[in-house]
Amino acid sequence: MNKAVFLDRDGTINEDMAYLYKPEDFRWIAGAKEAIKYARDKGYLVIIVTNQSGVARGYFTEDDVKALHNFINDELQKINTKIDAFYYCPHHPKSNIPKYKAECNCRKPKSGMILQAAKDFDIDLSASFIFGDKERDILAGYGAGVKGEIFDPKGNLFALVSKYI
Ligand SMILES: [Mg+2]
Ligand SMILES: [Zn+2]
Known part of the structure; x- marks a missing residue:
C-alpha cells in the first residue's frame, strides 16, 4: 500500500486569495514547494484536497481549476517534483447551477475526497x-482515519510537514 500527505490548497500551499483561479494571482506559501518535494522524496504521495465552491457560485469553471492545477505542477516540475493528484469539490448546497447544487460527500469537512x-x-x-x-x-482527515495538524498560513509548511515525516 501507499502512504500520502494530503494538503489543502488555498491557505496551505498558496496564499488564500478569495476564489483564486488565475495563475497570475497564485503566490506560494513559504516552504510549500520544499514540503512537497520533501514528502515525495520520502516516499509519500502528495495529494491536494480542496473545496472549490467558486465553481458552484459561478465565479470560475472546472476548466479554470484544472488549468491552475496544471500551472502548479509546471512550477513544481522546475524543482523535479509534483503533486500526484488534485481532488477538488466544485459543489455547494446553495448553488444556482443545478449540476453543482449538492449536499455532496466531497466538500470538507466531509472525507469523500480523501476516501x-x-x-x-x-x-x-x-x-x-x-x-x-x-x-x-x-x-x-479524522473522518477518514488520517492524522494531521492545522497549518498557520503565516508559517512555513516545510517546518510543519518535516515534524511528522
Ligand atoms: Mg484552506
Ligand atoms: Zn463536492
Missing part, C-alpha cells in the same frame, strides 16, 4: 497525514 484518493491510489490512511489551514481540513 476516493485512497481507493484510486491504494493508500494506507493510517500511515498518512493531512495539513490544512482550517479545522474542516483536519476534520476531513
